[in-house]
Amino acid sequence: MSWKDEEKYLRWLDAPLGIVPAEKESAYWAQVDAITEDAGQLLFPYVRDGRLIFVFPYCLDEQQEPYNTLDGLTLSPKDKSGPHGIGISDHALQQGDDYAMGVLLHELAHIDFDGYGHGQEFIRQFKGFLDRFNEATGRSIQDVTDWELERQLEAGDWSG
Numbered sequence: 001m002s003w004k005d006e007e008k009y010l011r012w013l014d015a016p017l018g019i020v021p022a023e024k025e026s027a028y029w030a031q032v033d034a035i036t037e038d039a040g041q042l043l044f045p046y047v048r049d050g051r052l053i054f055v056f057p058y059c060l061d062e063q064q065e066p067y068n069t070l071d072g073l074t075l076s077p078k079d080k081s082g083p084h085g086i087g088i089s090d091h092a093l094q095q096g097d098d099y100a101m102g103v104l105l106h107e108l109a110h111i112d113f114d115g116y117g118h119g120q121e122f123i124r125q126f127k128g129f130l131d132r133f134n135e136a137t138g139r140s141i142q143d144v145t146d147w148e149l150e151r152q153l154e155a156g157d158w159s160g
């Protein structure tokens with residue numbers, strides 16, 4: 001999913017650290033760092049061209065309903081031309097690195113995708129990310145998306 005509200009987006013860019021309780025912060029950040037490094041081959045082109053500037057952990061408990069069950073999010077400027085951020089929830093991180101990688105690849109597909117939402121074209125692109133990553137690494141990362149939840153959120157400020 002991605003966040004289309006520009007003001008909220010800028011606020012998150014300013015203060016992404018505050019959303020993880022201090023006592024858990026370093027462990028979550030270390031795990032996020034390890035996962036993003038593992039995804040390097042797919043990730044670096046987006047880092048290089050300035051579209052992806054950070055990946056961060058966030059706490060589901062800090063989110064309002066119905067977003068407090070959402071494992072990943074992409075912070076995007078409205079026209080998608082500026083820098084993006086990707087959030088991975090504490091819940092996703094607790095499921096292990098493979099699960100969290102599934103979340104990261106979903107969100108990365110949002111950055112690559114020229115548009116919002118979860119239409120057929122997005123899904124095709126996202127599955128392509130999964131296939132490319134698994135082929136390159138010999139891993140078996142699954143699609144962990146809660147598609148029903150994503151569809152429910154499509155109508156609000158949140159989407160993607």
Ligand SMILES: [Zn+2]
Binds near residue numbers: 110118
């Ligand atoms: Zn999504």
